[in-house]
Each structure stands twice: as C-alpha cells, then as structure tokens.
Amino acid sequence: MPWKGEKNPYFIWLSEIILQQTRVEQGLPYFLNFKQKYPTVKHLAEAPEDEVMKLWQGLGYYSRARNLHETAKNIQTNHNGKFPSSFEELIKLKGVGDYTASAIASFAFSEIKAVVDGNVIRVLARVFGIDLPPDTTAGKKKFATLSQELIDEHEPGPYNQAIMDFGAVVCTPQNPGCDACPFQKFCVAYQQNRIDELPVKKKKIKIQERYFNYLVIKSKDEIYIRKRTDSDIWKNLYELPMFETSKPLKKNIKEAIAGYLTNNNFEITAYSEGSVQLLTHRKIHAQFIEIEPQSFKKFRAADAQKVKLTHLDNFAFPKTVHLYLKLKNLV
Numbered sequence: 001m002p003w004k005g006e007k008n009p010y011f012i013w014l015s016e017i018i019l020q021q022t023r024v025e026q027g028l029p030y031f032l033n034f035k036q037k038y039p040t041v042k043h044l045a046e047a048p049e050d051e052v053m054k055l056w057q058g059l060g061y062y063s064r065a066r067n068l069h070e071t072a073k074n075i076q077t078n079h080n081g082k083f084p085s086s087f088e089e090l091i092k093l094k095g096v097g098d099y100t101a102s103a104i105a106s107f108a109f110s111e112i113k114a115v116v117d118g119n120v121i122r123v124l125a126r127v128f129g130i131d132l133p134p135d136t137t138a139g140k141k142k143f144a145t146l147s148q149e150l151i152d153e154h155e156p157g158p159y160n161q162a163i164m165d166f167g168a169v170v171c172t173p174q175n176p177g178c179d180a181c182p183f184q185k186f187c188v189a190y191q192q193n194r195i196d197e198l199p200v201k202k203k204k205i206k207i208q209e210r211y212f213n214y215l216v217i218k219s220k221d222e223i224y225i226r227k228r229t230d231s232d233i234w235k236n237l238y239e240l241p242m243f244e245t246s247k248p249l250k251k252n253i254k255e256a257i258a259g260y261l262t263n264n265n266f267e268i269t270a271y272s273e274g275s276v277q278l279l280t281h282r283k284i285h286a287q288f289i290e291i292e293p294q295s296f297k298k299f300r301a302a303d304a305q306k307v308k309l310t311h312l313d314n315f316a317f318p319k320t321v322h323l324y325l326k327l328k329n330l331v
Ligand code: SF4
Pocket: 123, 126, 127, 170, 171, 172, 176, 177, 178, 181, 182, 183, 184, 187, 188, 189, 190, 195
C-alpha cells in the first residue's frame, strides 16, 4: 500500500480519513487521486469545495470530505500550513478521532500512542480473552489501556503497524491462521475454543427506511438540480429536486408533487424503477419521476436551480442519483 511506511503526516491523515469505513481496494484510487491533485495541505486548503466533493464522489460518508477540507483550511490558516505534531494537538482537528490522531502521532512523529482499530481489538480480545463489547464505555477503556501498556516505546510506529497487520492478515475475523500463530500457546480464545465468540459482537443498529422522490425536470439542454444544505446525509452534495415521504409514494402522486412544487402546471411523463442505497444506519429508497412543465422557461422548482446539461458532470451527486443520471446518459 502506498501509505505503508509513510512519514508525511498530511499523507497519513489523507489515507486514514479515506480508509475510515472504506475497503482498501475502494479507497486506494481515491487516495492516489487526492495525493496527485493536492500534493500538500495548502493545495487542498485552497481548492473549491465543489471540486473536493466531486473528487470524493462515490466514496460515501461525505462528512469526511467536508471535514477533510475544513481541517486543511484550518491547518493552513491557524498552523501556518504545518501539520500539528502531537496527539494532543491532532485530536483537536475536526474529523480526527483517537485512532487517526494516534496513527499520525506514532507514524510521523514517533509518539508513544497506541492505535486501536478493529484489527487491534480483535487480536487483543482473543489473545487476552476480553469479553467486553468494544463499543461500550468499559470496553473502549479496556482496549485503550491495554494497547497503551503493550506498545513498544522505542518503535511505536512499527509496533502499531505490526499489530494492525497481524489482525488484518493472520488473526482475521473468519478462519484465523492459528496453526502458524506464535501466540497460540497462550491465546485465551484459542486455548478455550472461543475464537468465534471474541471479540463480543457489537449491538445491532436499527436501520431507518427513508423514501426519496426525485423529480426529473429537464428541457433539451437544461435540468433542475438542488444542493443539499441541511444537516443530514449527503450535505453539500447535489441532487435532483426531491421531497421525502414516510412511505413509498404509490397513490396521489401528482398531488404530492404539486404540493412540493406549489405548482400544478406539469404532466408526469415517466417513472423509473425504484432503487435502494444502503448506508450504515439508513436504507434510502429512491424513485425518479420525470415531469414535463407546461412551460419549462417559466417553471420554478422550489429550492432548485437550472443548470446546463453539459455542465452536469461538474457537480458531485450521491451514488443513487449519479447512477440514475448515468443510466440516462446525462453524465
Ligand atoms: S491463536 Fe488464533 S485466535 Fe489466537 S491470536 Fe493467533 S490467530 Fe488469533
């Protein structure tokens, strides 16, 4: 991986933010694109927000991109473009939690700070037989304290990398490589045949179902889009004019649209197949309804703006909307 052995705190930070909640294969091209387009924190700080969001498009969890950009600006303005060099300072940066601050502090500045990620938790839970759920206060404290006790004070960076790699490659969630494992003799999970039980599983998260009704309002060369500005998912991304309903919209569709647009002068011309996008806590059901206003020129669509179809590719859209636009050959 290009970030292995990296000493530049900016690149470590970039890789860590990109890889949060993202598989390595998915995050890798994004890391390389960001690194190439913004080789220093100054380049990122000075980039327009829409450009940063566009480069992030498809990676999900968009608050990470907003925080990334905001933090770059903060470092540029308040730290003279120099990355803070201690855990205490790093943890104050927006979007930087314990894990990322520890990783930057230990890899770039050799600070004795243990990282605690899913891989580390799995190794420690099994070797030491810890049966506290890692997402509880007691569990978090236990894993953090134990990790800090175990860290190699002379080589904190390589130690952190080694235990994370060990969890990723040997002590894997399924079928760990116990046969060749040097911890086998004293690994509690192995000795007590409790490998499948440890670490204790997280509590199940309740999934919220949401129904987004998108309106496709376009002429030969223009289309309406809107920016999501509320504190909600996909903040600062663009989408088609949309209203949300608590259930799938199957009846009185025209009335519902007229209510949202406060306008009756249109006809519904087509529906898309509904699509579903699964997020961590939510399931987004999206339906696309094409409508034709009596006069596109005079038509106003709530908080939406008209843009040229040829410019559509400059905006960052959530995956569901982007896929629809692609299907219609609009991007
Ligand atoms: S013996 Fe198996 S479960 Fe225990 S640390 Fe090694 S790989 Fe993990």
